Amino acid sequence: MITNHDIVMIGGGGAGLRAAIAIAETNPNLSIAVVSKVYPMRSHTVAAEGGAAAVIKDNDSLENHIHDTIAGGDWMCDQDAVEYFVNEAPREMIQMEHWGCPWSREPDGTVAVRPFGGMNIERTWFAADKTGFHMLHTLFQTSLKHNNITRYDEWFATKILVENGRCQGVTAIELRSGKIEVIAGKATIMCTGGAGRIFPFTTNGAIKTGDGMAMAYRAGVPLKDMEFIQYHPTGLPGTGILITEAARGEGGIMLNKDGYRYLQDYDLGKPLDIDDPSHPVKKSMELGPRDRLSQAFVAEREKERTIPSSYGHVVHLDIRHLGEKKIDKKLPFVRELSKNYAGIDPVYEPIPVRPVVHYMMGGIDTDINGATSLPGLYAAGECACVSINGANRLGSNSLTELLVFGARTGKAAARFALEVPHPDKNSLELQTADEQKRITRNFFRKGRGTERIFSLRKEMNETMETSAGIYRSGKSLKETCDKIKELKDRFVNIDLEDKSLNFNTELTSALELEFMLDVAEAIAYSALKRTESRGSHQRSDFPERDDENFLKHSMAYQTNTKPHIDYKDVIITKWPPGERVYGKEK
Amino acid sequence: MAETMKLEIFRYHPEKDNEPTFQTYEVPFLEDWVILDAINYIKDEIDGTLSYRWSCQMGVCGSCGMMINGVPKLSCAVFLKDYYPDKIRVEPLTGFPVERDLIFQMDDFMTKLTEIQPYIIRNKDEEKPLDEGEYLQTPAELARFKPYSMCINCMLCYAACPVYALDSTFIGPAAIALGQRYNMDSRDHGRDARQELIASHEGIWECTFVGECSAVCPKDVDPAAAIQRAKVSSTIDWFKDVLIPWGKKK
Ligand SMILES: Cc1cc2nc3c(=O)[nH]c(=O)nc-3n(C[C@H](O)[C@H](O)[C@H](O)COP(=O)(O)OP(=O)(O)OC[C@H]3O[C@@H](n4cnc5c(N)ncnc54)[C@H](O)[C@@H]3O)c2cc1C
Ligand code: SF4
Numbered sequence: 001m002i003t004n005h006d007i008v009m010i011g012g013g014g015a016g017l018r019a020a021i022a023i024a025e026t027n028p029n030l031s032i033a034v035v036s037k038v039y040p041m042r043s044h045t046v047a048a049e050g051g052a053a054a055v056i057k058d059n060d061s062l063e064n065h066i067h068d069t070i071a072g073g074d075w076m077c078d079q080d081a082v083e084y085f086v087n088e089a090p091r092e093m094i095q096m097e098h099w100g101c102p103w104s105r106e107p108d109g110t111v112a113v114r115p116f117g118g119m120n121i122e123r124t125w126f127a128a129d130k131t132g133f134h135m136l137h138t139l140f141q142t143s144l145k146h147n148n149i150t151r152y153d154e155w156f157a158t159k160i161l162v163e164n165g166r167c168q169g170v171t172a173i174e175l176r177s178g179k180i181e182v183i184a185g186k187a188t189i190m191c192t193g194g195a196g197r198i199f200p201f202t203t204n205g206a207i208k209t210g211d212g213m214a215m216a217y218r219a220g221v222p223l224k225d226m227e228f229i230q231y232h233p234t235g236l237p238g239t240g241i242l243i244t245e246a247a248r249g250e251g252g253i254m255l256n257k258d259g260y261r262y263l264q265d266y267d268l269g270k271p272l273d274i275d276d277p278s279h280p281v282k283k284s285m286e287l288g289p290r291d292r293l294s295q296a297f298v299a300e301r302e303k304e305r306t307i308p309s310s311y312g313h314v315v316h317l318d319i320r321h322l323g324e325k326k327i328d329k330k331l332p333f334v335r336e337l338s339k340n341y342a343g344i345d346p347v348y349e350p351i352p353v354r355p356v357v358h359y360m361m362g363g364i365d366t367d368i369n370g371a372t373s374l375p376g377l378y379a380a381g382e383c384a385c386v387s388i389n390g391a392n393r394l395g396s397n398s399l400t401e402l403l404v405f406g407a408r409t410g411k412a413a414a415r416f417a418l419e420v421p422h423p424d425k426n427s428l429e430l431q432t433a434d435e436q437k438r439i440t441r442n443f444f445r446k447g448r449g450t451e452r453i454f455s456l457r458k459e460m461n462e463t464m465e466t467s468a469g470i471y472r473s474g475k476s477l478k479e480t481c482d483k484i485k486e487l488k489d490r491f492v493n494i495d496l497e498d499k500s501l502n503f504n505t506e507l508t509s510a511l512e513l514e515f516m517l518d519v520a521e522a523i524a525y526s527a528l529k530r531t532e533s534r535g536s537h538q539r540s541d542f543p544e545r546d547d548e549n550f551l552k553h554s555m556a557y558q559t560n561t562k563p564h565i566d567y568k569d570v571i572i573t574k575w576p577p578g579e580r581v582y583g584k585e586k
Numbered sequence: 587m588a589e590t591m592k593l594e595i596f597r598y599h600p601e602k603d604n605e606p607t608f609q610t611y612e613v614p615f616l617e618d619w620v621i622l623d624a625i626n627y628i629k630d631e632i633d634g635t636l637s638y639r640w641s642c643q644m645g646v647c648g649s650c651g652m653m654i655n656g657v658p659k660l661s662c663a664v665f666l667k668d669y670y671p672d673k674i675r676v677e678p679l680t681g682f683p684v685e686r687d688l689i690f691q692m693d694d695f696m697t698k699l700t701e702i703q704p705y706i707i708r709n710k711d712e713e714k715p716l717d718e719g720e721y722l723q724t725p726a727e728l729a730r731f732k733p734y735s736m737c738i739n740c741m742l743c744y745a746a747c748p749v750y751a752l753d754s755t756f757i758g759p760a761a762i763a764l765g766q767r768y769n770m771d772s773r774d775h776g777r778d779a780r781q782e783l784i785a786s787h788e789g790i791w792e793c794t795f796v797g798e799c800s801a802v803c804p805k806d807v808d809p810a811a812a813i814q815r816a817k818v819s820s821t822i823d824w825f826k827d828v829l830i831p832w833g834k835k836k
């Protein structure tokens with residue numbers, strides 16, 4: 001069966017919902033589909049804690065936010081995109097306010113802002129420490145107002161359909177019935193989020209498996225800057241649950257096993273006393289950028305100044321001096337999570353933390369309108385790379401990115417949809433029959449091998465952590481490239497115990513693993529080819545930044561053998577590459 | 587494997603089972619494991635056919651609600667150690683049709699959520715253009731509705747609700763709490779529209795305020811208070827409408 005829509009969103013997180021609402025508001029006659037493998041309010045945007053950046057206060061300026069973002073990204077950001085992003089951000093955030101988002105407030109009723117890492121001034125809007133949760137529910141609930149949005153809740157997209165040189169929708173499994181159908185659209189927007197689950201320790205939920213990136217990659221669209229992976233310096237050991245950067249924004253400090261504020265040894269400035277009214281100093285010490293803080297952890301570890309725990313080494317994040325009252329007002333979720341998942345109350349004890357994989361700077365290559373190289377296919381949110389995040393995203397820029405580029409991409413896709421003819425029904429049906437056959441053949445054929453999803457996933461996690469982690473080297477990356485190839489070969493022998501149709505979550509896990517292996521391949525090869533160190537990509541064998549050869553985006557194309565890595569110039573408009581300076585007076 | 591524990595899990599597969607059965611699994615006992623960790627262990631290492639929902643593992647996405655020894659809980663937020671060494675019984679949330687194993691259908695809630703109009707409704711002439719900035723809202727005004735905005739739609743309160751168990755047309759705790767979340771928001775003018783729906787439901791008058799819903803809510807939303815408030819304001823509306831029609835607000 002085929003259902004036709006004008007625009008199909010794959011993903012009901014922040015980006016997908018913002019895009020859907022933007023289209024619904026621009027043209028109530030367009031038929032909009034939101035396809036999501038989980039109910040939209042379960043999307044991982046729900047887990048974002050700290051806040052969303054936008055210039056609103058008189059003491060701040062757009063120029064400041066632009067500069068922080070570009071320097072934070074180690075000059076890998078496309079500057080036209082950053083400029084647009086920063087200019088649009090306040091309007092989008094006010095729009096969220098008008099839709100009812102419960103932003104934390106100042107006594108006079110204006111929206112409150114807090115400091116965040118790598119930002120020179122406080123400009124992060126927040127809803128206590130459940131910002132993503134409130135944004136997602138506000139967007140989802142607001143979307144219910146529009147009856148031209150049709151939802152496909154718990155439908156799992158498997159493949160992009162290309163016909164006549166353009167994307168015409170996707171095939172998707174309705175989880176409840178197990179049947180595969182075409183969801184056809186004149187334009188399709190990938191909003192499938194990140195891929196942190198490729199790694200063993202991550203703040204990302206189970207659903208963040210890079211599906212959209214892999215689908216686009218398979219359809220011939222390049223994946224851009226995949227080697228840039230953000231480790232967040234403060235995850236809980238074991239679970240990887242995030243302790244938001246807002247804990248440091250409010251004044252929390254990082255301590256090694258001797259109770260020493262070790263960040264002062266890593267060119268991040270000098271610590272001020274916690275009682276000093278100027279603490280915490282913006283863009284300094286604990287408020288340095290995430291890549292540098294995670295790298296400092298590795299160095300401390302090598303100096304044997306970290307603390308051993310049952311889940312590897314940790315350091316301490318100490319917020320005790322903030323006092324119970326402030327913690328409960330500004331960081332209630334931090335307290336809840338620490339109590340429940342680390343067994344400590346941060347009012348009385350420091351929180352054990354370690355760097356964990358958090359965010360993918362790279363993704364589906366798009367232009368500033370969210371358009372990919374495949375006509376009719378768009379991408380927005382974490383699965384896309386526009387790119388405003390460059391080699392290192394600044395905390396609190398991502399939630400804002402969902403809004404700014406969700407809306408812009410939605411509108412661009414709507415314009416495209418008005419210009420193209422209806423989908424080619426017959427050939428889409430044929431392609432769907434093929435996809436059905438592929439899935440049956442790959443997963444339900446009798447006499448398949450004995451590989452288990454779990455073991456392959458574990459081996460993938462291990463190889464990625466060892467070689468594509470905070471520090472990388474040519475040697476270990478080569479090994480990982482080979483290992484991924486081996487895992488892909490072995491994937492063919494995967495055996496599913498569950499042969500049924502209804503809610504077959506073993507099948508979806510297998511499909512997710514297959515997506516992750518493709519994305520892992522693009523990450524490993526892009527990292528191997530980038531023989532320099534920049535932002536979150538640190539090569540022990542090439543420790544310097546090399547603007548001459550690598551002020552370029554990596555573009556990974558899938559081929560029948562290993563991926564082909566090409567390059568594209570970074571768009572530099574007004575801000576020439578410079579040195580990243582933290583912890584020093586300007 | 588040192589210490590272990592047993593989980594007795596509800597199994598039902600509509601394609602082949604006429605009725606549900608229970609299956610017992612033995613899992614390692616780890617101090618820091620939540621019940622969801624044990625269920626993931628079963629899925630990964632013992633039985634790939636077990637179906638259930640989960641994602642965030644941090645109690646915020648609302649996917650993983652289950653009956654744990656007969657009590658509705660988020661399985662990612664309760665620890666094995668709180669039950670050790672006894673066997674733990676795991677079932678899908680009660681009061682909903684079962685899809686398969688631990689997965690229940692929540693279509694009914696999605697419809698009710700839509701009906702309650704959970705979004706800001708402004709009077710036509712009172713929209714503020716974006717260029718003029720945010721609506722002002724003091725911390726005290728925010729605090730009035732904030733607890734109701736914390737609902738993660740986990741459905742534990744429906745599973746605990748004695749009224750919903752008997753009459754599934756009852757709009758139910760979370761939907762009412764979300765209606766109240768907007769009713770009490772200083773930026774909203776949609777109370778009358780929502781109130782009509784809330785009051786038109788038989789269920790609200792059946793609610794006895796035993797407060798089972800609030801007792802199981804993992805996010806302290808206190809839906810019972812929302813229902814109470816809705817009932818009181820509906821009574822006042824009725825009073826104003828019927829007895830003193832000229833006294834009706836606006
Ligand atoms: C713990 C945590 C805290 C964070 N805190 C902050 C913060 O404070 N500030 C900030 O700016 N950023 C933060 N981030 C980053 C930010 O939250 C994410 O980058 C952002 O929410 C991603 O949104 P999205 O809409 O792109 O994707 P998601 O919200 O992940 O949504 C993806 C959607 O795609 C759907 N989907 C995926 N695959 C398929 C498929 N095959 N078929 C159908 N549907 C599919 C899913 O169902 C889901 O609806 C945080 C991230 C994490 C993990
Ligand atoms: S009110 Fe509480 S129990 Fe009910 S759905 Fe919301 S969060 Fe869950």
Ligand code: FES
Pocket residue numbers: 640641642643644645646647648649650651660661662663
């Ligand atoms: S897995 Fe998200 S609430 Fe339990």
